[in-house]
Amino acid sequence: MSATNSSRLKLRLESDDELVDQFATNWHILDKFAGGLLVAPGTTPPDSELYDGCLVREGANGKSWLAVRNPLSGTYSKSWLTYPWQCAAYANVLVGSSQPDGFVVYGLSTVDPLRCTNADSSALVGGQLIPPIPGIYQAQLHTRWSYADGADGIYKSGAISLNGNVGVRAWNCDIRRKNNNVVTNFCAQIFTFSPSEAPYPVGVLLAQNSGGNRDVDIDLTLTLLSPK
Amino acid sequence: MTEPTNDTYFTPKLGLTVHSMDDELDAQVPNWERLDTSFAGAIWVTPGTIPDNTILYDGALVAERETGKVWRAEKNVLGNFEQKWIKYPWMIMAVRTGSSFPTGVSDHEMGFSDVVQYMCVNSSAADLLETRIVVPIDAIYAIRIWCQWGGLGGYRSLKLYTELAVDTSNTESIVGSWPHFPYPQNYINLTRKLQKGWRVCAGLWHNSGTDNINYDLRMEVAVVTPL
Numbered sequence: 001m002s003a004t005n006s007s008r009l010k011l012r013l014e015s016d017d018e019l020v021d022q023f024a025t026n027w028h029i030l031d032k033f034a035g036g037l038l039v040a041p042g043t044t045p046p047d048s049e050l051y052d053g054c055l056v057r058e059g060a061n062g063k064s065w066l067a068v069r070n071p072l073s074g075t076y077s078k079s080w081l082t083y084p085w086q087c088a089a090y091a092n093v094l095v096g097s098s099q100p101d102g103f104v105v106y107g108l109s110t111v112d113p114l115r116c117t118n119a120d121s122s123a124l125v126g127g128q129l130i131p132p133i134p135g136i137y138q139a140q141l142h143t144r145w146s147y148a149d150g151a152d153g154i155y156k157s158g159a160i161s162l163n164g165n166v167g168v169r170a171w172n173c174d175i176r177r178k179n180n181n182v183v184t185n186f187c188a189q190i191f192t193f194s195p196s197e198a199p200y201p202v203g204v205l206l207a208q209n210s211g212g213n214r215d216v217d218i219d220l221t222l223t224l225l226s227p228k
Numbered sequence: 229m230t231e232p233t234n235d236t237y238f239t240p241k242l243g244l245t246v247h248s249m250d251d252e253l254d255a256q257v258p259n260w261e262r263l264d265t266s267f268a269g270a271i272w273v274t275p276g277t278i279p280d281n282t283i284l285y286d287g288a289l290v291a292e293r294e295t296g297k298v299w300r301a302e303k304n305v306l307g308n309f310e311q312k313w314i315k316y317p318w319m320i321m322a323v324r325t326g327s328s329f330p331t332g333v334s335d336h337e338m339g340f341s342d343v344v345q346y347m348c349v350n351s352s353a354a355d356l357l358e359t360r361i362v363v364p365i366d367a368i369y370a371i372r373i374w375c376q377w378g379g380l381g382g383y384r385s386l387k388l389y390t391e392l393a394v395d396t397s398n399t400e401s402i403v404g405s406w407p408h409f410p411y412p413q414n415y416i417n418l419t420r421k422l423q424k425g426w427r428v429c430a431g432l433w434h435n436s437g438t439d440n441i442n443y444d445l446r447m448e449v450a451v452v453t454p455l
Binding site: 012013023026034036051053055067068082100107135136157161172175177180186190194217225226 | 286291409410415451
């Protein structure tokens, strides 16, 4: 009687007098899969090495995922279990005068490697930060306007944009009025996007109405709170 | 595990069948099947499903299809399995706008009228109870509350309300509107340990001198680490 295989791990199943023949094959399979597959960072094993529900751990970076088998195609996708990720970037920009809430997207210029986890300058695209995977994120923006405007009716404003959407400023903007000293803004936003969406950029919105150009330090930190 | 005898017995964790002596080989086929079903990787289930005790073992990893939730089965002293969440993607964005709110009433508890569904993960308006957000599990949560007010005089205040009490003034956000600052906004951004079933919302206050004041309130709550 010929041998068969178990459905997930492909363990060899012999019968009757050939039972002993299973061991040499199956111990190796169990040895490989027990505790999860360990791979180099960024490595995706070929489908032939996976099974539905296989735990894959990426060495050194803390990421791990479950292999999800598509029952129709037989191919595998990743369901992230752990994904430590944070990226921070900053810039000094010159903001033209408009309305206190006349927000415009301004670009970040430099990624701070000391405040990055599993991220680098490749996450900064077009002056905005790009989340790596679908999940729940927290964005935090700090600004520091260097020019003191003491007259009434002058405002310095900051907000966080999602996917270039200026409209979401109404969810998180911080508008500060005139001050004889420097003005700071703090904005935060917890947000998500669906797995069907491509990861979209997260950027900085600024506005001021002093009547002249004003320079400001901006600092945006993006953190993955939970993979989906 | 006990010493093999002529009887059949089962290993304590995976329930592998063990025979003694000449019967040893006969045990292998059911063992292979059992290892294939539940030992390696995760056990996939439909959302909200708890596998039968014959499938679970102490330490088994159980993953829900579609929701992304993952838990570990932990056997208690009674022999029952408990869910210990490892990954619980959950987020809600709740909103409320209004144009009437009594002036001078301290710590006015303010719930929500709706959620922004596309900013929700494994949640919906059903997670609001009596307009308050109900958190689903014991966890450390990230919380952000933002309120923009109408530009009248006086001051504006925002606090976090949880099931037990209003937060102290240590985490209060206060902003002055005088003289007629048209964009007064309050911000709270913090992390907090919350218990399953707790209701959370905002505590608002203003002293503009009129009850007719506009406000736009938004609150996001997300699980950071299940406990």
